[in-house]
Amino acid sequence: MEADPGRSRRGVLRGAVTGALGVGLVVAAGTSGPAFAAVRGEEGGAGADGLRVAVLLYDGFTALDAVGPYEVLCRVPGVRVTMVARERGPVRTDTGELALVAECAMRDVRRADVLLVPGGGERGVVAMMEDTAVHEWIRRIHRDSVWTTSVCTGSLILGAAGLLRGLPATTYWASRPYLKELGAIYTPGRFVEAGKIITAAGVSAGIDMGLRLAARLSDEDVARAMQLAVEYDPDPPYDTGSPEKADEATEALALKLIADAARWPTP
Amino acid sequence: MEADPGRSRRGVLRGAVTGALGVGLVVAAGTSGPAFAAVRGEEGGAGADGLRVAVLLYDGFTALDAVGPYEVLCRVPGVRVTMVARERGPVRTDTGELALVAECAMRDVRRADVLLVPGGGERGVVAMMEDTAVHEWIRRIHRDSVWTTSVCTGSLILGAAGLLRGLPATTYWASRPYLKELGAIYTPGRFVEAGKIITAAGVSAGIDMGLRLAARLSDEDVARAMQLAVEYDPDPPYDTGSPEKADEATEALALKLIADAARWPTP
Numbered sequence: 001m002e003a004d005p006g007r008s009r010r011g012v013l014r015g016a017v018t019g020a021l022g023v024g025l026v027v028a029a030g031t032s033g034p035a036f037a038a039v040r041g042e043e044g045g046a047g048a049d050g051l052r053v054a055v056l057l058y059d060g061f062t063a064l065d066a067v068g069p070y071e072v073l074c075r076v077p078g079v080r081v082t083m084v085a086r087e088r089g090p091v092r093t094d095t096g097e098l099a100l101v102a103e104c105a106m107r108d109v110r111r112a113d114v115l116l117v118p119g120g121g122e123r124g125v126v127a128m129m130e131d132t133a134v135h136e137w138i139r140r141i142h143r144d145s146v147w148t149t150s151v152c153t154g155s156l157i158l159g160a161a162g163l164l165r166g167l168p169a170t171t172y173w174a175s176r177p178y179l180k181e182l183g184a185i186y187t188p189g190r191f192v193e194a195g196k197i198i199t200a201a202g203v204s205a206g207i208d209m210g211l212r213l214a215a216r217l218s219d220e221d222v223a224r225a226m227q228l229a230v231e232y233d234p235d236p237p238y239d240t241g242s243p244e245k246a247d248e249a250t251e252a253l254a255l256k257l258i259a260d261a262a263r264w265p266t267p
Numbered sequence: 268m269e270a271d272p273g274r275s276r277r278g279v280l281r282g283a284v285t286g287a288l289g290v291g292l293v294v295a296a297g298t299s300g301p302a303f304a305a306v307r308g309e310e311g312g313a314g315a316d317g318l319r320v321a322v323l324l325y326d327g328f329t330a331l332d333a334v335g336p337y338e339v340l341c342r343v344p345g346v347r348v349t350m351v352a353r354e355r356g357p358v359r360t361d362t363g364e365l366a367l368v369a370e371c372a373m374r375d376v377r378r379a380d381v382l383l384v385p386g387g388g389e390r391g392v393v394a395m396m397e398d399t400a401v402h403e404w405i406r407r408i409h410r411d412s413v414w415t416t417s418v419c420t421g422s423l424i425l426g427a428a429g430l431l432r433g434l435p436a437t438t439y440w441a442s443r444p445y446l447k448e449l450g451a452i453y454t455p456g457r458f459v460e461a462g463k464i465i466t467a468a469g470v471s472a473g474i475d476m477g478l479r480l481a482a483r484l485s486d487e488d489v490a491r492a493m494q495l496a497v498e499y500d501p502d503p504p505y506d507t508g509s510p511e512k513a514d515e516a517t518e519a520l521a522l523k524l525i526a527d528a529a530r531w532p533t534p
Contacts, residue, residue: 063337070364073430076524077524101367106280173498203497203499204498205500208501208503212504215429220517223505224513228510228521229521231471232469240496241498241501242500253492
């Protein structure tokens with residue numbers, strides 16, 4: 001089918017077409033080919049090739065933890081976001097109803113300017129907290145990263161890898177007690193910065209952290225523009241987004257719904 | 268590798284393990300098997316099998332438009348969210364850097380209780396506005412749906428399918444003028460309800476609409492619990508989330524960044 005040239009030329013996003021070929025520093029379409037060579041670390045540090053954000057996917061991760069920051073960062077000039085997992089290919093979320101595709105296998109990613117570890121459901125996060133091979137990879141990427149970040153229970157995985165000892169950090173509201181066991185100091189906040197480590201609170205907090213990261217990777221004008229680009233002018237119909245604002249019944253129901261929706265993989 | 272039974276039994280999400288086997292109405296793990304039979308329409312209307320949300324993916328859609336509502340709806344009791352596309356398999360987003368997996372092909376989905384059409388980049392949305400086969404599918408699903416919804420420029424696709432004539436609706440801020448050409452009446456709002464059609468504003472507005480839908484598909488207690496479940500207590504570092512709040516330079520930069528990040532598929 002042919003697109004109507006008139007409509008196409010005019011653009012349904014005002015101004016979108018005129019600049020559409022100025023793809024900046026990205027050298028190839030989002031395939032597993034040359035565009036990801038840099039993420040694989042074959043070209044040394046950041047620079048002309050831009051900044052690489054590696055998002056670690058794993059069986060049982062929470063989709064919005066990964067996609068919120070992706071959506072805010074993927075249009076920052078010079079930034080490229082790549083989903084990474086143990087193996088390339090589809091990775092299923094905590095509910096089992098959705099899969100995102102990992103473009104790179106962990107073993108092929110030796111450097112990233114930003115590491116982002118999303119949270120996940122009970123099963124997925126516990127598995128990652130026990131996975132020493134993943135911890136080694138996280139520590140290796142962290143050694144050379146500009147920023148090492150997490151969303152939600154992703155901070156428990158950073159903590160299990162030994163990255164949070166003695167540091168202020170946050171996590172999912174229901175998991176705050178576990179930060180202490182990992183040597184971190186729970187600190188309230190939508191996201192918490194400790195040197196080059198930034199931990200965000202639960203799920204949707206990755207969007208707020210993503211905007212801060214956008215400012216750090218580029219500048220505040222770009223971050224403000226990205227807030228508008230994703231029309232992030234939140235107006236939730238309720239005001240129960242944190243345990244400080246929700247009552248106990250809402251808290252208990254939230255935990256029940258999370259548990260009920262946890263899918264277990266078929267063999 | 269073995270999970271630590273102590274940690275696993277205790278649960279890193281408070282209370283999560285105790286209820287984890289009460290998977291409610293969903294009969295199978297999130298595979299393309301029996302769990303999706305109902306979405307394919309072989310079992311008639313809603314009922315014991317629960318409510319089915321079909322999210323239409325297409326080449327060039329915007330990830331957060333789909334994942335925001337998914338994350339809010341996927342844990343509502345009895346609700347199952349399924350990604351649908353022309354063919355099953357990976358579907359690439361507007362930036363080309365990410366792919367989500369469609370579990371069902373459009374031709375296999377004859378009914379859904381909720382249809383959700385995400386927005387996308389210029390290329391993807393224009394293609395969908397011209398695709399009469401997609402319009403026929405949308406009209407067929409809409410005929411029997413309980414709710415027909417869109418996020419961002421997804422409303423332009425609903426409009427092109429003829430669903431918005433004479434109705435109040437919203438869309439992405441930069442695309443508001445195009446609603447009129449499609450016969451709709453642009454109406455300000457984070458989301459706009461017109462009978463059984465709900466259109467949300469840009470990208471992140473799908474989260475707010477998702478909470479309202481959660482209340483409609485279940486009740487307000489569940490919706491409040493889902494707001495807590497995704498810790499949606501937004502606190503963006505800036506206040507530029509709508510053109511009414513952002514200045515002209517921010518608006519121009521946002522449009523430039525969107526255009527610059529638009530990837531074109533390799534042949």
